[in-house]
Amino acid sequence: MHKTEHKISNKGNVLFVSFVRFVILLSALVFALAPVYWMLTISFKTEGDQFASPPLWFSFTPTLEHYYDAFVTRAFGEYLLTSAIVAVTSTVLALVIGTLAAYALARFELPFKLNRRLSLWILSTRMFPAIVTAVPLFLMMRDLQLLNTRAALIIVHTSFNLPFVVWMMRGFFADLPRDLEEAALVDGDSRLGALVRVVLPLVSPGLAATAVFCLIVSWNEFLFALVLTQTDAAMTLPVGIAGRVTQYEIKWGVMSAAASVAIVPILVFALALQKYLVRGLSMGAVKG
Amino acid sequence: MGIEFRNVTKTFGGACVVDDLSLEIRDGEFIVLLGPSGCGKTTTLRMLAGLESVTSGDIFIDGGPVNDVPTQHRDLAMVFQSYALYPHMTIAENIGYPLRVRKLDKADRAARVRRVAAMLEIESLLDRKPRQLSGGERQRVALARAIVREPRAYLMDEPLSNLDARLRVQMRGELKRLQHELGTTTIYVTHDQAEAMTLASRVAVMNKGRLQQFDTPLKIYNEPANRFVAEFVGSPSMNFIEREHVTEGIRPEHIQVLSTPEDGAIEARVYVTELMGNETFVFLSVGDNRLIAREPADFRADVDTKVWLRIATEKIHRFDPVTGESQKHIK
Amino acid sequence: MPRSRRFFNAQNKRELLLPALFLAPALAVLLALSIYPLIYSVTISLQQESAAGATWSLGNFTRLFSDNFFWTAMGHTLVYAVAALACEFLLGLGLALLLNNQIRGRSFFRASLLVPMMLPTVVVGVVWRLMLNPNFGAVNGTLKQFGVDTESLTWTASPKLAMLSVIAVDVWQWTPFVFLVLLAGLQAIPQEPYEAALIDGSSRWQTFWHVTLPLLKPSILIVLLLRTMDLLRVFDQIFILTEGGPGFATETISLYIYRAAFRFFDFGYAAAMSFVLLALTNIISALYIRFLQAKES
Numbered sequence: 001m002h003k004t005e006h007k008i009s010n011k012g013n014v015l016f017v018s019f020v021r022f023v024i025l026l027s028a029l030v031f032a033l034a035p036v037y038w039m040l041t042i043s044f045k046t047e048g049d050q051f052a053s054p055p056l057w058f059s060f061t062p063t064l065e066h067y068y069d070a071f072v073t074r075a076f077g078e079y080l081l082t083s084a085i086v087a088v089t090s091t092v093l094a095l096v097i098g099t100l101a102a103y104a105l106a107r108f109e110l111p112f113k114l115n116r117r118l119s120l121w122i123l124s125t126r127m128f129p130a131i132v133t134a135v136p137l138f139l140m141m142r143d144l145q146l147l148n149t150r151a152a153l154i155i156v157h158t159s160f161n162l163p164f165v166v167w168m169m170r171g172f173f174a175d176l177p178r179d180l181e182e183a184a185l186v187d188g189d190s191r192l193g194a195l196v197r198v199v200l201p202l203v204s205p206g207l208a209a210t211a212v213f214c215l216i217v218s219w220n221e222f223l224f225a226l227v228l229t230q231t232d233a234a235m236t237l238p239v240g241i242a243g244r245v246t247q248y249e250i251k252w253g254v255m256s257a258a259a260s261v262a263i264v265p266i267l268v269f270a271l272a273l274q275k276y277l278v279r280g281l282s283m284g285a286v287k288g
Numbered sequence: 289m290g291i292e293f294r295n296v297t298k299t300f301g302g303a304c305v306v307d308d309l310s311l312e313i314r315d316g317e318f319i320v321l322l323g324p325s326g327c328g329k330t331t332t333l334r335m336l337a338g339l340e341s342v343t344s345g346d347i348f349i350d351g352g353p354v355n356d357v358p359t360q361h362r363d364l365a366m367v368f369q370s371y372a373l374y375p376h377m378t379i380a381e382n383i384g385y386p387l388r389v390r391k392l393d394k395a396d397r398a399a400r401v402r403r404v405a406a407m408l409e410i411e412s413l414l415d416r417k418p419r420q421l422s423g424g425e426r427q428r429v430a431l432a433r434a435i436v437r438e439p440r441a442y443l444m445d446e447p448l449s450n451l452d453a454r455l456r457v458q459m460r461g462e463l464k465r466l467q468h469e470l471g472t473t474t475i476y477v478t479h480d481q482a483e484a485m486t487l488a489s490r491v492a493v494m495n496k497g498r499l500q501q502f503d504t505p506l507k508i509y510n511e512p513a514n515r516f517v518a519e520f521v522g523s524p525s526m527n528f529i530e531r532e533h534v535t536e537g538i539r540p541e542h543i544q545v546l547s548t549p550e551d552g553a554i555e556a557r558v559y560v561t562e563l564m565g566n567e568t569f570v571f572l573s574v575g576d577n578r579l580i581a582r583e584p585a586d587f588r589a590d591v592d593t594k595v596w597l598r599i600a601t602e603k604i605h606r607f608d609p610v611t612g613e614s615q616k617h618i619k
Numbered sequence: 620m621p622r623s624r625r626f627f628n629a630q631n632k633r634e635l636l637l638p639a640l641f642l643a644p645a646l647a648v649l650l651a652l653s654i655y656p657l658i659y660s661v662t663i664s665l666q667q668e669s670a671a672g673a674t675w676s677l678g679n680f681t682r683l684f685s686d687n688f689f690w691t692a693m694g695h696t697l698v699y700a701v702a703a704l705a706c707e708f709l710l711g712l713g714l715a716l717l718l719n720n721q722i723r724g725r726s727f728f729r730a731s732l733l734v735p736m737m738l739p740t741v742v743v744g745v746v747w748r749l750m751l752n753p754n755f756g757a758v759n760g761t762l763k764q765f766g767v768d769t770e771s772l773t774w775t776a777s778p779k780l781a782m783l784s785v786i787a788v789d790v791w792q793w794t795p796f797v798f799l800v801l802l803a804g805l806q807a808i809p810q811e812p813y814e815a816a817l818i819d820g821s822s823r824w825q826t827f828w829h830v831t832l833p834l835l836k837p838s839i840l841i842v843l844l845l846r847t848m849d850l851l852r853v854f855d856q857i858f859i860l861t862e863g864g865p866g867f868a869t870e871t872i873s874l875y876i877y878r879a880a881f882r883f884f885d886f887g888y889a890a891a892m893s894f895v896l897l898a899l900t901n902i903i904s905a906l907y908i909r910f911l912q913a914k915e916s
Contacts, residue, residue, distance in 0.1 A: 024717060025728065032735050032795060038757045039746045055760035101645035108638035122645070125653040129852030129900060131873045132893040135880045136656035136663070159652035162645055182339050183372035185359040186443075187386035187433070191637055197385075201376045220739035222855045227881070238741035242859055252749065259745045266737045341634070 036263070043067070043256035050252060066253030067261075075232050076258045079240035083262075086150055086236060087218040090157035094214055095207065097158070098165025103195055105166070106173035107181070119170060126163040130223045138227045150234045156224050161214040168213075172206035173199070212269050219265060237262050290314045290473065291336065291441060296345035298331055298497075305331050307497040309345070318467050318474045320488035322481060324520070328497040329477045333443050336475065338362050349440060365434035366443040369450065371426045373418040379429050380405075380414040386437045404436045407466075424455050431466070441473040448483065460486060481521045485509065493517050515612035518605055524569060526605070527579045534615070535607040542603040543581035545570050545589070546596045553596035558589045572597070664890035679891035689892065691867065692875040698782065699871055700850035703789040707846060710790070711797025712839075716827075719805050732795040744859025747788045751775055751860075775861045778868045785857050785869050789850070797842050804838030805831070837911065844907040851900055872896050 042050055044062040052060075070076040101122070105115050137156060138147075146152040176199065184194035200207070225236040235243075241258050291313040298306040306328040313319050321329035334340040336347060338359035347354050354362055365386070373382050380401055381388075387397045405411045408428045418426060427447060434442055448456045448463075464487050467474050478484055484491045485505045493500040493508065493516075501513040512518035518526050518537050526537045546553060559571040559578065568587045572579045572595070581597070589595060606615040667678045683689050735743070750756050751774040759769040771777070774784045812834065816826045832839075854873040857863065863870035863878070870878070872892065880889035 021718060021720075024714070028714060029728065029731055031791070032732055035746045035750050035757075035791070036734060036738070039742075039749050042749055051755040053755065053760055054764050055755070055757045057757075097644045097648060100641040104638035104641035108634070108641075110635070110638060118642070118646075122649060125649050127848065127900070127904065128653065128657075129873060129893075129896055131852065131854060131876050132660070132897050133653060133656045135876070135886060135889050135893060136659040137652070138880070139663070139886060140656065140659065156652065159648050162648055166645060177370070179368050179370055179372040180374060182337075182359075183366065183368060183374075183433075184385070184389075185339070186337055186362075186364060186366040187389055187437075188360050188363075189385075189389045190360055193389060198374055216737065220737075220741075222740050222858075226858075238739050241741050241745060255745055256749065259739075259742045262739055263742055266739070267734065269737075 039256045040260050042252055043260045045253070047253065066251075066257040069251075070254045070257045071261075074254065075235075076237070076240055076254075076261075078232060079235050079237045079258075080261065082150060082153075082234055083219055083237040086153045086157055087215050089154045090161060090218050091211055091214040093154070093158040094161035094165045095211055098162050099169050099200075099207070101162075102166045102169035103173055103199070106170045107178075119166070122163050122166050126160065134223055134227045137224070141228055148229050148231045148234050152228050153225060153234060153236065156228065157218045157221060160224075161217060164217075165210055165214065168206065168210045169203070172203045176202060216266060216269060219262075290317070290350070291475070292348040293332070293336075294346045294348065296332070296335065296347060297343050298328070298335060298340065299343045305497050306335070309494075309497075309499055311492055311499065311502060313473060313475065315473055316471050318464075318476065318487055318489045320484040320491045321475065321477045321494060322479070322484040322491050322520070323494035323500075324479055326496075327494040329479075329494050330445055332494070333366075333445055333475060333477050337364055337366055337443055363440045364443055365437055365439040365441075367427075367430045367434050367445065367447045369446045371418075371430040371447075371450075373426055373429055373433075375418050378415055378417060379410070379421070382418065382429055383414075383432045383436050386433065390437075400436055401432075404432045407435075408432050423451055424459070427451060427459065431463075435466075435470060435472075439472070441475060442467075444474065444476045446478050447476075449478070449480070463487065481523065485521070493520065495520075511614075512605065513614055515607040515614075518607070518614075524580045524582075527577075529577055529579075530609065533609065535609045535612075537605040537607060538579075538599055538603060540569070540580045540582040542600045543579065544598040544600075545572070545581050545583055545587065546598055547589075549596045550598065553598050556595050556597050558591055558593045558595055560591060561587070561589060660890040660893060663887045664894060666887055668887075679888045682888065683891065683895065688867065688870070688875055689872075692870050692872045695782070695869060696851060696853075696871040696873075699786060699789075699853065699869075700847060702786050703793075703850055704843065704846055706786070706790045707794045707797045708839075708843065710794045711842075712801055714794075714798045715801040715805055716831075719802065729799065732799065735792045736796045738792070740855030741859055743788065743792055744856050747784075747791075747856075748775065748860060751784055776865055778865050781861050781865060781869045785860055788856055788860065789853070792856070793846065793849075797846065800842045801835065801838055804835050807838075808834045840907060840911045844904060844911070847907070848900055848904060851903070852896065 038055075038057075041057065041060070043066055044064075045056070045060050046063050046065070049056055049060045071080070105119055109115065110118070141147050141152045146155075180198050180202070181194045184198045185191070189197065220238065221236070222238045222242070225239045226242065229235050229239060237258065241255055241262065291311075293309050293311040296306060296309045297304065309328075309332060311319075321332060323329050331340060335342050338354070338357065342355050349362065349364075374385065377385070380398075383404060384397045384401045387400060392400075401414070402411065405414055408431060410425060410428050410432060413421060413425060413429070418429070421429065427450070430447065448459055451459060460483060467487075476483075476487060485508075488505055490503060491505055491508050492502045495516050501508055501517045503511075503513075508517060508521055512521065515528070515535060515537070519528070522539060524540050526539050527543070529536045529538075545556075549555070554574060556572045556574045556579070559573050561571070562569040563585070565585065567585050568583045570581045570583055570587065570589065572581060574597070579597075607613065608615060664679050665675055665677065666673045667676045738746070750758050753759055753769065753773045753776065756774075758774070759772055762769050762772070772780065774780050808831070812830045813826065816830050821829070852873055853871055854877065857869055857871060857874060858877075861869045863874040873896070876889045876892045876896070879885050879892065
């Protein structure tokens with residue numbers, strides 16, 4: 001499929017293969033996006049249109065009634081706010097704590113091969129299946145009377161974004177040549193001062209990408225939010241949407257309106273940072 | 289009071305990189321650490337700066353031990369081989385950084401930055417970023433950052449090695465002039481013996497972690513302590529002839545090439561001549577040995593011509609063939 | 620001699636203080652929220668309620684052997700994992716190979732393909748519940764237009780089709796990930812081996828088998844490892860799509876643990892099962908990693 005193409009001297013054949021490729025690409029795109037589009041249409045259709053047969057892909061009159069219902073009449077506005085607060089706060093905390101730890105692991109030589117061992121250990125905590133820690137965390141939060149609070153969610157989200165921040169930032173720090181920090185030290189700055197004034201500005205793109213990734217993970221998170229919050233006080237958007245599903249009368253319009261809003265930040269970030277995201281998601285797959 | 293290294297040793301893993309180094313540097317001196325790559329000179333400089341820990345031994349600055357003093361409190365300035373300019377700051381901010389870190393107020397900082405920039409003729413560059421500057425300009429910014437503070441000493445790690453030949457010679461002169469004006473102790477690391485000879489008030493020659501000789505440039509050149517120093521310093525390097533119980537060395541400028549024989553002259557053949565323009569290098573073969581002689585620019589001889597060499601016997605150096613240590617040369 | 624002296628040297632003590640301070644908050648958070656819960660979990664799994672209060676016992680673990688729900692759930696999990704992995708891998712690899720040379724519109728294409736895996740899992744569940752709804756979903760609606768009888772195609776409500784449906788949803792969401800990682804891996808392969816193979820007269824299939832695949836092995840193994848770990852612990856999408864039903868037809872191990880803990884409040888038993896799951900994922904990832912390291916050497 002690579003350069004063996006040269007064997008085919010017939011130009012028409014080459015064009016045909018390109019055409020087939022294009023068709024496949026397009027089909028993949030349609031398969032990926034059509035279901036999401038479908039959900040968007042449900043959120044804008046009246047209930048009558050929703051149940052129409054054959055299904056209406058394009059020819060319907062849009063309505064905003066479900067959005068109004070979800071965010072004004074019902075509590076989805078609050079869920080949205082909670083999701084945002086938890087995401088931002090836990091990301092900030094994870095970034096601060098994680099970046100400091102990453103810097104220590106990248107720059108200081110620790111005894112007993114701790115640099116490598118600690119990095120691997122920190123990374124391994126991310127590997128637990130969520131349910132394994134969710135059950136004891138529920139009990140711990142219950143004992144601390146932190147159930148149904150935003151604080152509990154923030155704490156938990158920080159703890160599972162932390163390994164990722166450490167892993168990413170350590171890589172960025174390691175890529176930076178040391179002599180800039182050494183120059184800063186000789187110039188009279190403290191280690192922390194050098195970190196803030198010289199190093200951080202230089203890794204800020206990486207920091208930004210890490211931040212966005214943490215925001216997305218926290219925003220999407222479901223299981224811990226489900227387990228730790230049952231009441232409207234601290235419910236996040238994903239749990240709120242799920243609640244509508246497991247009830248008797250399912251309000252599809254409301255549900256899809258809420259879901260559509262839930263994906264807006266994702267789409268924005270995905271478009272802006274798709275290069276970094278592939279690298280982060282594959283966790284170094286290419287380099288092995 | 290100056291700087292002192294007392295029996296300083298540094299090991300990395302199993303390897304000994306600096307071996308029992310002792311040096312006393314007087315206030316205001318321009319000291320050059322000279323040696324081939326891997327000889328430990330940069331590590332020595334970094335230990336003085338506090339960027340490497342000392343395995344054993346002590347370092348003193350102005351009489352006080354500094355082994356346990358962190359880098360930022362040693363009040364030294366360093367010019368790195370890569371210049372280490374902060375890429376995200378302007379030139380003015382780069383130069384002003386040491387002052388900012390010491391919490392000098394803005395007006396004071398700006399004045400001092402401007403003064404130093406004028407001294408090094410880089411005022412027009414103050415608003416630019418490092419990536420917009422040429423190599424020579426960046427080097428001057430690195431220098432400016434070092435002198436803006438008036439530290440106890442300047443440490444320089446091969447600062448000229450990234451410049452092209454012409455610029456290097458020019459900067460060499462300016463550095464020497466600058467140090468003379470400022471009068472601050474300077475410790476300068478290089479593998480270029482010409483730089484060492486022209487800049488230093490004293491040179492410390494190092495090889496494989498050990499100090500070979502610590503002396504004025506002239507003494508190093510005329511009275512090398514061992515074969516390594518004799519061979520390393522001087523270009524083209526000294527000629528050596530291995531004899532049974534002694535190694536003899538003679539510098540190219542102490543060999544005269546004659547076209548006619550005379551008393552005491554040695555027979556030789558011309559191997560090749562190199563016309564440098566200001567002088568001529570003559571490569572000669574004497575039996576199994578090859579020698580180089582320096583002759584004035586108008587010297588000419590064809591390949592394989594038979595010639596005679598007059599050697600200034602009082603200039604012959606003698607070295608122990610096993611240890612390389614110098615024996616006093618023949619008077 | 621120098622080694623021990625260096626470690627207790629005063630300067631080195633100070634050198635260790637700063638990194639220790641930098642590392643402390645992160646380690647504290649992880650110990651409190653990742654390690655301590657595990658320890659807590661161990662203790663409750665080894666306890667059982669009896670008339671005299673909580674006593675130490677292995678009862679939770681022995682119960683596993685005779686619990687049908689547990690073994691069914693394990694079975695479901697393995698079926699789910701293997702089927703989804705196979706489909707995602709083959710589709711992803713096929714797409715990557717096919718589209719390796721496509722250059723036009725790459726950024727837009729890559730960004731669009733990222734969408735399914737960036738979505739909150741809840742939304743994925745919602746999207747597909749809407750698509751697969753027997754009455755007004757787009758799938759049945761479109762099938763009807765092609766004349767297919769959709770009477771019995773109740774997808775997530777059908778005991779026979781539910782597992783297929785949830786697997787299909789996972790394939791929809793994660794094939795792009797496999798595709799993108801393998802594509803990146805393919806593009807990192809240098810041209811020389813291909814040129815050498817051409818000169819040697821190798822056919823397309825031979826080139827693929829002997830040149831492409833071996834050079835792609837690290838990427839393949841990593842992507843398989845990541846997907847396997849994710850598939851074994853799947854919860855969110857199935858919870859939204861079927862809640863483990865109909866009946867318990869799609870209940871995977873995470874869902875059963877959830878049910879034990881939050882429907883029956885049998886935390887000890889849930890903890891015991893969690894450890895089995897944890898052990899399973901650890902063993903499998905260790906096997907993968909060993910395989911990966913063996914290949915690299």
